[in-house]
Amino acid sequence: MRIPCPHCGPRTHEEFTYYGDATVRRPSATGPDAEAAFYDYVYTRDNPCGLHRELWFHQGGCHEWLVVERDTRNHDIKGAVPARSVFSADDAT
Amino acid sequence: MANRYSIFSLLKESLRGHRGWAPAWRDPEPKPAYDFIVVGGGGHGLATAYYLAKNHNARNVAVLEKGYIGGGNVGRNTTIVRSNYLMPGNIPFYELSMKLWEGLEQDLNYNAMISQRGVLNLFHNDSQRDACVRRGNAMHLHGVDGELLNREQVRKLLPMADFDNARFPIMGGLMQRRGGTVRHDAVAWGFARAADSLGVDIIQNCEVTGIRQDDNGVTGVETTRGFIGSRRIGMACAGNTSRVASLAGLRLPIESHLLQAFVSEGLKPLVPCVVTFGAGHFYISQSDKGGLVFGGNLDGYNSYAQRGNLPLVEEVCEEGVALFPCLSRVRMLRSWGGIMDMSMDGSPIIDRTAVDGLYLNAGWCYGGFKATPASGWCFAHLLATDQPHEVARAYRLDRFATGRLIDENGSGAHPNRH
Ligand SMILES: Cc1cc2nc3c(=O)[nH]c(=O)nc-3n(C[C@H](O)[C@H](O)[C@H](O)COP(=O)(O)OP(=O)(O)OC[C@H]3O[C@@H](n4cnc5c(N)ncnc54)[C@H](O)[C@@H]3O)c2cc1C
Ligand SMILES: [Zn+2]
Numbered sequence: 001m002r003i004p005c006p007h008c009g010p011r012t013h014e015e016f017t018y019y020g021d022a023t024v025r026r027p028s029a030t031g032p033d034a035e036a037a038f039y040d041y042v043y044t045r046d047n048p049c050g051l052h053r054e055l056w057f058h059q060g061g062c063h064e065w066l067v068v069e070r071d072t073r074n075h076d077i078k079g080a081v082p083a084r085s086v087f088s089a090d091d092a093t
Numbered sequence: 094m095a096n097r098y099s100i101f102s103l104l105k106e107s108l109r110g111h112r113g114w115a116p117a118w119r120d121p122e123p124k125p126a127y128d129f130i131v132v133g134g135g136g137h138g139l140a141t142a143y144y145l146a147k148n149h150n151a152r153n154v155a156v157l158e159k160g161y162i163g164g165g166n167v168g169r170n171t172t173i174v175r176s177n178y179l180m181p182g183n184i185p186f187y188e189l190s191m192k193l194w195e196g197l198e199q200d201l202n203y204n205a206m207i208s209q210r211g212v213l214n215l216f217h218n219d220s221q222r223d224a225c226v227r228r229g230n231a232m233h234l235h236g237v238d239g240e241l242l243n244r245e246q247v248r249k250l251l252p253m254a255d256f257d258n259a260r261f262p263i264m265g266g267l268m269q270r271r272g273g274t275v276r277h278d279a280v281a282w283g284f285a286r287a288a289d290s291l292g293v294d295i296i297q298n299c300e301v302t303g304i305r306q307d308d309n310g311v312t313g314v315e316t317t318r319g320f321i322g323s324r325r326i327g328m329a330c331a332g333n334t335s336r337v338a339s340l341a342g343l344r345l346p347i348e349s350h351l352l353q354a355f356v357s358e359g360l361k362p363l364v365p366c367v368v369t370f371g372a373g374h375f376y377i378s379q380s381d382k383g384g385l386v387f388g389g390n391l392d393g394y395n396s397y398a399q400r401g402n403l404p405l406v407e408e409v410c411e412e413g414v415a416l417f418p419c420l421s422r423v424r425m426l427r428s429w430g431g432i433m434d435m436s437m438d439g440s441p442i443i444d445r446t447a448v449d450g451l452y453l454n455a456g457w458c459y460g461g462f463k464a465t466p467a468s469g470w471c472f473a474h475l476l477a478t479d480q481p482h483e484v485a486r487a488y489r490l491d492r493f494a495t496g497r498l499i500d501e502n503g504s505g506a507h508p509n510r511h
Contacts, residue, residue, distance in 0.1 A: 001402050014404040018394045018509060020348070036494075042506050043346035043437045043493040047335035049397040072349070072397045 004080050007062040015060030021045050022053045022067045022083065025090065049073060055083060096286065097202060117282060118162075118289035123296050126322035127155045129476055130314060131329055132301045132337060134158025136167035136277075136462065137454055138329035139284035139295075140469020141476070146291035148470070149477035154293045155323075157316060159300035163281040166331050166461065169399075169431035171354050171388050173367050173378065174463035175212040175272030176237050179228045182487030182499040183440060184235040189484050190467030191237075191271060197466060203283030205275050206381070211366035212272030215247065215416075217261040221371050225267040232269070240268045250365055253419050261372035261415065274367065274378055274386075280465060304341040310449025311341070327452045327476050329468075332397065332432025334455040341448050345455070346437040346493045348508040351396035352388065352459050353405055355428045357420075359383030368416070375412035384426065387413055391433070391459070393509045401430045433459050439511030440499035443471050444481065444490040452476055453490060458511055 001013040024045070027037035049072055056066045065083035070076065096115040106113050129145055131138045134156045145151040174194055176187035198205050216222045229239040243265045248256060256263050285295055296318070303315030304326070313322035330337045332349045360383050369376040377387040389409035392401045406428065414421045436442060436456030441464065446453050454472045457464060471482035481488075487499055504510040 012404065013394075013402070020395070020507070020509070039494045040344070044344045045335070045346070045348050046339075046344065047348050047395065049333075049336055049349075052395050054395065070394075072395050074398055075396065075402070 001075050001077065003056060003066070003068055003077060005058050005061060005064065005066065006080060006082060007064055008058065011058070011061055013056070015058060016056040016066075017059045019055035019057060022055045022086065051078070056080070098204070117286040118295050121294045121296065123155065123157075123299065123316070123318055123321050124294065126313065127294070128153040128323065128325065129155070130321060130323040130326045131156045132314065132326065133165070133329040133331065133333075134162050134285075134295060134297065135165040135329060135331055136280055136284065136465035137331070137457070137468045137472065138327075139281060139288055140465050141327055141329055141454065141472040142293045142295075142469075143284050143288040143291070144469045144473035145477060146288060146293055149473060151477060152292050154288075155321065156288070156293060156295045157299045157301055157314065157321070158295070158297045159317075161297050162285050162295065163278050166431045166433070167281045167465070168278050169354065169429060170277055170459075170462040171376070171378070171386050172274040172277050172462065173212065173272070173376065174275050175269050175367075176463075177212060177214070177228065177232055177239060177267065177269040177272065178501065179231050180440075180499050180501055183501065184232065184237060185484040186467055186471070186488070187463065188235060188237050189470065190464050193466035193470065194275060195271075197283070201283040201287045203279060203286065205279040205283055207273070207275045209271050209273040210378075211268055211270045212369070213242070213247070213250065213266045213268045213366050214369045215263055215266045215371045217264060217372045222264055225265075229267050238269060238271050240270065242266045242268050251368065253363060253417050255416060255418050258415065268366075272367065275462075277462060284469070301337060301340070304448075304451065306341065306448060311451045324450045325452070325476055326450060327454060327472055329454040329472065331434050331455070331457060331461065334434045334453075338446070338453065338455075341446070341451055343446055343448070345453075345490075347456055348395050348435050349397055350394070350433050350435045350509055351392040351398065351401050351430050352433050353392065353401040353409070353428055353430045354386065354388040355406075355409065356380070356426050357385040357387075358424045358426055360385065360423065363417070363419075370412055370416045372415070373408075373412040375409060375416060377413065377416075385420070385423065391435070391509055392430075397432055399430045399432060401428075433457070435508035435511060437493055437506040437508060438498040438500040439502055439504070441468070441488050442490050443468065443475060443485045443488040445475070445479070446490065
């Protein structure tokens with residue numbers, strides 16, 4: 001599996017550390033349903049069989065956090081973008 | 094026609110050119126409805142159906158399997174069974190499983206090649222030794238056998254291991270002599286035949302594609318072979334648990350991950366028991382044919398592909414050679430992968446769900462083979478009585494929400510680190 005790092009080019013996934021599902025978002029700690037929301041945030045996952053958006057940290061390279069889109073059925077990687085672009089876009093909406 | 098095996102039936106059949114063997118189980122058409130449906134014909138599903146029939150007198154049970162019996166993890170694992178656990182929620186359950194293994198071949202009248210050759214966890218520094226002593230003591234408190242071996246005792250068992258490794262010297266190990274290996278296919282086949290002979294319908298090539306509900310809970314499943322009704326449905330789908338549960342709108346504390354395993358060419362006796370390397374994540378045993386059976390970590394990322402990547406192959410082989418330098422020139426024959434239902438605390442779930450009549454058996458991570466008999470025993474109990482079995486009480490689905498985790502590794506909600 002090679003991850004196309006936007007800064008370093010395609011690199012073997014050994015250089016990266018996996019951090020799981022990139023679609024979960026830390027909920028508000030003060031909301032009325034905070035407890036249930038945190039349970040979902042920490043524990044439950046869609047765990048899709050197919051396209052999965054996931055976090056990888058380029059530890060053996062540029063130290064960028066990436067959001068990688070990968071097919072869990074065949075490990076085919078569709079693309080990778082810096083995580084901050086994804087997360088700041090989320091914050092803006 | 095014969096489907097019981099003995100030296101006499103074997104002799105008789107060899108004289109007849111082996112034309113008299115009967116299939117070990119029927120291939121029935123699905124009925125319109127059953128009292129109980131078990132989704133998933135792996136070890137756990139088959140054991141569940143068997144114990145439903147045997148312990149609870151259920152006579153109208155179906156196992157629905159999307160592929161063929163033995164095609165999932167039950168036929169892909171490295172066959173290790175043990176009950177050397179640490180946490181109170183786990184030890185009695187795995188010890189029940191060990192006891193069931195010890196009587197299983199008689200019970201099923203099937204040779205599963207259960208070999209109590211011992212499971213030895215090596216330690217390489219003082220803190221690992223302390224951890225092994227603690228684990229051994231926890232086991233003793235629950236009546237489980239465990240023995241601390243010193244360096245010389247380990248050397249007698251494993252003369253070819255690298256005792257002079259400067260970084261990871263072998264200081265000793267925790268041995269569970271009752272642990273060992275079991276022929277995994279025979280477990281699937283033995284449970285299948287025994288369940289079938291008690292009237293269980295084993296329906297292969299039957300994928301569950303939907304779960305129907307009304308106001309009172311589940312009413313049945315949509316399958317590739319049509320709708321099949323039932324008000325008690327148990328899911329035992331291992332790596333595909335999230336997908337099947339999502340058919341009923343459930344989102345679970347589970348990720349699917351990939352684990353690889355390897356077999357070498359046949360060798361003379363080298364490893365008399367199961368050995369785990371404490372300096373990394375590597376374990377090895379030797380099959381009766383002489384092949385070394387070994388494996389290590391998960392590949393580490395979500396996956397439904399039953400094949401892995403090369404970096405993990407390299408890592409596993411490096412660890413093997415670090416432990417047994419003599420392996421460096423051994424040829425590897427085969428490698429394969431399986432999809433594991435990794436739970437968020439590394440321990441299983443045997444529980445009801447939010448949907449009435451729908452039950453969950455999942456989260457077995459890479460240790461579910463050893464659990465097969467007890468898992469079936471306890472899941473059958475839950476399906477038949479709607480009450481958790483005594484030794485599986487801790488395996489609740491809501492433990493993640495209530496904070497009652499069973500985290501043997503203490504690694505938190507990172508399924509790839511358990
Ligand atoms: C490489 C490897 C090594 C391992 N080593 C060990 C070990 O040494 N010791 C140990 O204790 N454990 C080990 N394990 C773990 C163990 O194999 C599993 O935890 C256990 O087998 C899972 O339970 P099962 O047998 O019921 O799973 P499976 O055999 O996978 O059964 C699940 C079944 O559900 C079926 N299914 C899925 N979706 C559907 C659907 N929609 N409809 C119908 N059927 C469906 C699947 O086809 C499958 O047959 C290992 C696993 C692997 C992959
Ligand atoms: Zn990079």
